[in-house]
Structure formats: C-alpha cells, structure tokens
Amino acid sequence: MIKKMIAVFLSLVAIPASAAIVVTGTRFVYPSDDKEISVNIENSGEKTALSQVWLTTGFSEKRSGKEVTKADIEDTPFVVLPPLFKIKPGNVQTVRILYTGEPLPADRETIFTLNILDVPPKSKAVENNLQISVLSKFKLFYRPSAIAGDYSSAADKTDWTITKQGADIWLSAKNNSAFYITPDKAKVIVNQQEYDVQPGLAMMAPFGGTTQAKINRLTAVPSSAVIKFSYVNDSGGSSDAEKTVN
Incomplete structure (x- = not known):
C-alpha cells in the first residue's frame, strides 16, 4: 500500500x-x-x-x-x-x-x-x-567549516550599484561572500530622502551571484547614496545592514 x-x-x-x-x-x-x-x-x-x-x-x-x-x-x-x-x-x-x-x-x-x-x-x-x-x-x-568568517558578516561583502535602464532607475547587488544571501527589503537614501525599492530582490549565490530591483520615484542616478536593506538570517528572520554607493 x-x-x-x-x-x-x-x-x-x-x-x-x-x-x-x-x-x-x-x-x-x-x-x-x-x-x-x-x-x-x-x-x-x-x-x-x-x-x-x-x-x-x-x-x-x-x-x-x-x-x-x-x-x-x-x-x-x-x-x-x-x-x-x-x-x-x-x-x-x-x-x-x-x-x-x-x-x-x-x-x-x-x-x-x-x-x-x-x-x-x-x-x-x-x-x-x-x-x-x-x-x-x-x-x-x-x-563548510573552512569558510572564513561567519554568516552574520556576509552582508558586508555585498556590492551595490545604481544604474539607469531605459526610463527606470535600478538597484543591483552582487554577493562576494562564500554564503548564500537573500535580501529582503531595501531602500535608497539620497540627500536624506528615502526611496523604496520594489519587491524582486532574490537570493544571491556565493562569489558572484547578483540580483536587482527597480527603485520607486528616483529619476536620476545619484553621485552617492546609502542602501539600507534587510536579509534573511539563519533563524529565518531578518537582519539589517547598510552599504554606501559612491
């Protein structure tokens, strides 16, 4: 049976x-x-x-x-x-x-x-x-135990860029760590003004995985910005991180 x-x-x-x-x-x-x-x-x-x-x-x-x-x-x-x-x-x-x-x-x-x-x-x-x-x-x-560092520091090894694609402004991320990283929510801060990032950021594979999502309301690529984002931690909850784009 x-x-x-x-x-x-x-x-x-x-x-x-x-x-x-x-x-x-x-x-x-x-x-x-x-x-x-x-x-x-x-x-x-x-x-x-x-x-x-x-x-x-x-x-x-x-x-x-x-x-x-x-x-x-x-x-x-x-x-x-x-x-x-x-x-x-x-x-x-x-x-x-x-x-x-x-x-x-x-x-x-x-x-x-x-x-x-x-x-x-x-x-x-x-x-x-x-x-x-x-x-x-x-x-x-x-x-693997041979991986240097721990997962809590993996977000520090991400690179973020802001680009223009057609009429839209996009936020892109690259994972340079040895861990899988799944960004959750993100927002872009330019001159103390916050811009929400649309849902769509996905899990990034180790050593080169990428993801991107469109930024709401932003009309031009800024010379510098602060990216505040959360990512899924080992317990399944969210941890916060911050990166600067120059």
Missing part, C-alpha cells in the same frame, strides 16, 4: 503549505563538522498524516510533482531517516539528515531543497473525490 502511494506522490500536483503538517524552522543549515541535523515535523491535524521527505540539489520554487524523479531523490550526498512515515494527531516525528561524505565545495555553501510531502488521509465517504497532496519546500545550506 505504501509503495503504491509513493508512486502516486510523484504524479500529484502539490500546493505550498499544509494545514496539518507543521515544520519547526523555515530554513536549515548543515555545518560540515556535524554528523547529522534533525528536523521536527508535527501533525497538528485531527487525522493520521502520511509524509515523505527527500532532498534535491539546488533550490526551485516549482511545486509540480512531475519535477520529482527517483534520480532526483537519490542524487544528493545525504540520507534522510525515515524517508516515509505516518504521524498520529498531536505527535512529532524527528527526521534525521546525515551527510554521506561525497565531496562538496569546501570554500562556499552548497544549497539543497528539503522537500516534505503531506498526503491527506483517504476517506471512504469521498473515495471518488480528488485528493490533493501538499508539498512544502525548504532551503538547506551545507556550510
């Missing part, structure tokens, strides 16, 4: 969040010196939940079950224990993630996707109705 459900998992279209399954944390860091990390998954619903957990390389927001293949699940240097389980209402399942030792870059972070699929219990009363699986995705960062 469980094997049959695994096959169904890979063909269902999943949606972003689950009302029953609650995951402790929004992103996860795997320090290279650790033997394993754990993720706690709670069933806050009223019925037994069936979940599958696996890792894939890189990170994608796509949520179609069609992107998942057997090769995707196996092609990571991690083992997930247990990969498939039932959780009774009110119970918590601890999932262990173990690094198997295959070589990964030692000078920068490597990103993976932690996939958690929740399949609703089947009711005899609605046997002919469509069941919707719920796929949630979380970033997992493998962080």
Whole structure:
C-alpha cells in the first residue's frame, strides 16, 4: 500500500503549505563538522498524516510533482531517516539528515531543497473525490567549516550599484561572500530622502551571484547614496545592514 502511494506522490500536483503538517524552522543549515541535523515535523491535524521527505540539489520554487524523479531523490550526498512515515494527531516525528561524505565545495555553501510531502488521509465517504497532496519546500545550506568568517558578516561583502535602464532607475547587488544571501527589503537614501525599492530582490549565490530591483520615484542616478536593506538570517528572520554607493 505504501509503495503504491509513493508512486502516486510523484504524479500529484502539490500546493505550498499544509494545514496539518507543521515544520519547526523555515530554513536549515548543515555545518560540515556535524554528523547529522534533525528536523521536527508535527501533525497538528485531527487525522493520521502520511509524509515523505527527500532532498534535491539546488533550490526551485516549482511545486509540480512531475519535477520529482527517483534520480532526483537519490542524487544528493545525504540520507534522510525515515524517508516515509505516518504521524498520529498531536505527535512529532524527528527526521534525521546525515551527510554521506561525497565531496562538496569546501570554500562556499552548497544549497539543497528539503522537500516534505503531506498526503491527506483517504476517506471512504469521498473515495471518488480528488485528493490533493501538499508539498512544502525548504532551503538547506551545507556550510563548510573552512569558510572564513561567519554568516552574520556576509552582508558586508555585498556590492551595490545604481544604474539607469531605459526610463527606470535600478538597484543591483552582487554577493562576494562564500554564503548564500537573500535580501529582503531595501531602500535608497539620497540627500536624506528615502526611496523604496520594489519587491524582486532574490537570493544571491556565493562569489558572484547578483540580483536587482527597480527603485520607486528616483529619476536620476545619484553621485552617492546609502542602501539600507534587510536579509534573511539563519533563524529565518531578518537582519539589517547598510552599504554606501559612491
């Protein structure tokens, strides 16, 4: 029965969040010196939940079950224990993630996707109705101990520029650190006047990743400006940083 459900998992279209399954944390860091990390998954619903957990390389927001293949699940240097389980209402399942030792870059972070699929219990009363699986995705960062400095100082190693593209003024950022950095909100201050930056700043890969977004109301490229921005920290919250553009 469980094997049959695994096959169904890979063909269902999943949606972003689950009302029953609650995951402790929004992103996860795997320090290279650790033997394993754990993720706690709670069933806050009223019925037994069936979940599958696996890792894939890189990170994608796509949520179609069609992107998942057997090769995707196996092609990571991690083992997930247990990969498939039932959780009774009110119970918590601890999932262990173990690094198997295959070589990964030692000078920068490597990103993976932690996939958690929740399949609703089947009711005899609605046997002919469509069941919707719920796929949630979380970033997992493998962080080598050889990286100099720590993540809290990574924002200091970003470069920001302001350019004109057509009729619009854009703010661009470049990540020179060994960490993945995800800017959240940003604003530009020119001559004590604040200009909001439109949503759109995205995660930047280590050593050269870039992102950009349009600046509201600014009509010309200033000779100097202060960029105040926030970025996602290890706990999933926001930390503030400031850079000067000359």
